[in-house]
Structure formats: structure tokens, C-alpha cells
Amino acid sequence: MKIRTIAELLDAKVLCGAENIDKEVHSACGCDMMSDVLAFVKEQAVLITGLCNPQVVRTAEMMDMRCIVFVRGKTPPKEVIALAEDAGIVILASNERMYVACGKLYANGLSGGSVVNG
Amino acid sequence: MADCVNFHFDIDGDNFTSAGEASVRIKKLLRQMEFDAEIIRRVSVAMYEGEINMVIHADGGTADVNVYCDRIEIILKDNGPGIPDINLAMQEGYSTAPDNIRSLGFGAGMGLPNMKRYTDGMKIESEVGKGTTIYMTVNA
Structure with missing residues (x-):
């Protein structure tokens, strides 16, 4: 699925990284606990979260993710957007709640992918 | 590449916002040195968890990263x-x-387990009231 399609499905604004919006992504995870993202993510390229601090971008960068979707109408502060721009990560902002956002993307073919084994 | 390249970072304990900056820099440096992407990810995640731990629990500290051709050592003190x-x-x-x-x-109680999960070797030396040093190695 293209990141552009994610933005359309979630009626999301593109806050940065528009130049990468036509990149393909194959799996996603929804999580507010960055420790769990670091523990269990393997190849998921999209992080769907309601948490809005710089560590969200750093976590995504560590895991080589390409896109962060902020849900529940959260708008990240400027420094968070600047970090994502520097890392080449697309930031989307949607008014959907986490459950609905994940459901819409999953129903349209964006899988959960595999996870790291303990 | 030289036999060993060392990078030293001071981790600011007062600033949760900046936690992780050293790991991001190491990630970029290892990319420039053309290490495998999975190796880079394992090093940077283990170091990032360590940085976060130092900020949360220990008012900061230091990180030393020794890069060899066949392995990367991370020492967090x-x-x-x-x-x-x-x-x-x-x-x-x-x-x-x-x-x-x-x-x-x-x-969430995943920091130290994650550091072990992503590295090939990990040793913790800790003394109550004095501090903690963690040695980690990732084979390249």
C-alpha cells in the first residue's frame, strides 16, 4: 500500500515527508508503548500512535520505519515534525481513533506483518 | 577501516527530549561505514534502550562505542x-x-531484556549507590 493511500483512507493531513508519500509499505503496528515497539516490531514500516513526543520519532527511526500516523486528532509539536523531516519519515495526522484507524488499514490490506521472536 | 574506531558520548540526564540523540548518531555513522542494515538496527536499538534507561534512572552517563571490522562494542556507564x-x-x-x-x-520493563535480545553478548556490573556499567557486543 502506498503511504498516500493510508492518508486517503484515514482522511489524514500530511505534516511532513510529502516527497516520500508514494513509497510502498507492507505492514504496520498500532502502539502507544514505545518499549513494546522496540521489543516486538520486525519489519513494520508504519507506526500508528496517539503518543506525541520526540521519542516516537526516534523509536520509528531506530526500527527503520517510514511513516508515523498520529491518531485521535493529535498534532505533534514542531520539534517532533523537524526530527521526522530530518529522518525522512512521513508524518500523517488523523482524527480517527486508534482502533478505527488500524481497522481501516487492515481491512484494506495492510497487514500486521511478523514479529520478533523472544 | 582502521582496526578500531571509538565514539564517545555524554548522555544528558536532565533532558528526556534529547534522549536517543547518541543512538541516532551511531546509526548514521554505522551506515556511513556500510555495515549491514540489521546489524545497525540491533546496535542502535540496544544503545537507545540503554540511553533511555540512563536518563530515567541514573541522571545520565556516558556511552562509548568501539567499532571493529567484526564486532561493535557498546559500553554504557x-x-x-x-x-x-x-x-x-x-x-x-x-x-x-x-x-x-x-x-x-x-x-514497560522491556529495556534490559531488549538490550539482551538485540545483542550477541551482554554483561552488567552494578553496585547499589555507586552506579552501573553495561557491556554489549554485536557481531558484525
Whole structure:
């Protein structure tokens, strides 16, 4: 699925990284606990979260993710957007709640992918 | 590449916002040195968890990264309160982080287990009241 399609499905604004919006992504995870993202993510390229601090971008960068979707109408502060721009990560902002956002993307073919084994 | 390249970082303990900056820099440096992407990810995640731990628990510390052709060593040193029971601290889900840290997305008790998970070798030396040093190695 293209990141552009994610933005359309979630009626999301593109806050940065528009130049990468036509990149393909194959799996996603929804999580507010960055420790769990670091523990269990393997190849998921999209992080769907309601948490809005710089560590969200750093976590995504560590895991080589390409896109962060902020849900529940959260708008990240400027420094968070600047970090994502520097890392080449697309930031989307949607008014959907986490459950609905994940459901819409999953129903349209964006899988959960595999996870790291303990 | 030289036999060993060393990078040193001071980790600011007062600033949760900047936590992780050293790991991001190491990630970029290892990319420039053309290490395998999976190796880079394992090094940077292990170091990032360590950085976060030092900020949460120990008022900062230092990180030294020694890059060899065949391995990358990470040494994290702090002068924090120390870990009274290392076996307990290594259990997934065990955490002594305060609630305000959980609201920031950390403190789930996954830090040390993740560091072990992503590295090929890990040793913890800790003395209560004096501090903790963690040695990690990732084979390249």
C-alpha cells in the first residue's frame, strides 16, 4: 500500500515527508508503548500512535520505519515534525481513533506483518 | 577501516527530549561505514534502550562505542543508584520507572531484556549507590 493511500483512507493531513508519500509499505503496528515497539516490531514500516513526543520519532527511526500516523486528532509539536523531516519519515495526522484507524488499514490490506521472536 | 574506531558520548540526564540523540548518531555513522542494515538496527536499538534507561534512572552517563571490522562494542556507564537485583531487572515487564515515564511510552520493563535480545553478548556490573556499567557486543 502506498503511504498516500493510508492518508486517503484515514482522511489524514500530511505534516511532513510529502516527497516520500508514494513509497510502498507492507505492514504496520498500532502502539502507544514505545518499549513494546522496540521489543516486538520486525519489519513494520508504519507506526500508528496517539503518543506525541520526540521519542516516537526516534523509536520509528531506530526500527527503520517510514511513516508515523498520529491518531485521535493529535498534532505533534514542531520539534517532533523537524526530527521526522530530518529522518525522512512521513508524518500523517488523523482524527480517527486508534482502533478505527488500524481497522481501516487492515481491512484494506495492510497487514500486521511478523514479529520478533523472544 | 582502521582496526578500531571509538565514539564517545555524554548522555544528558536532565533532558528526556534529547534522549536517543547518541543512538541516532551511531546509526548514521554505522551506515556511513556500510555495515549491514540489521546489524545497525540491533546496535542502535540496544544503545537507545540503554540511553533511555540512563536518563530515567541514573541522571545520565556516558556511552562509548568501539567499532571493529567484526564486532561493535557498546559500553554504557552511569553513576546512578545501581541495580539491587539484576536477575529481577532482566525479567520482561519488571520496571521501577515512575508513572510520568510510562505516559511518555517507556517504563514497560522491556529495556534490559531488549538490550539482551538485540545483542550477541551482554554483561552488567552494578553496585547499589555507586552506579552501573553495561557491556554489549554485536557481531558484525
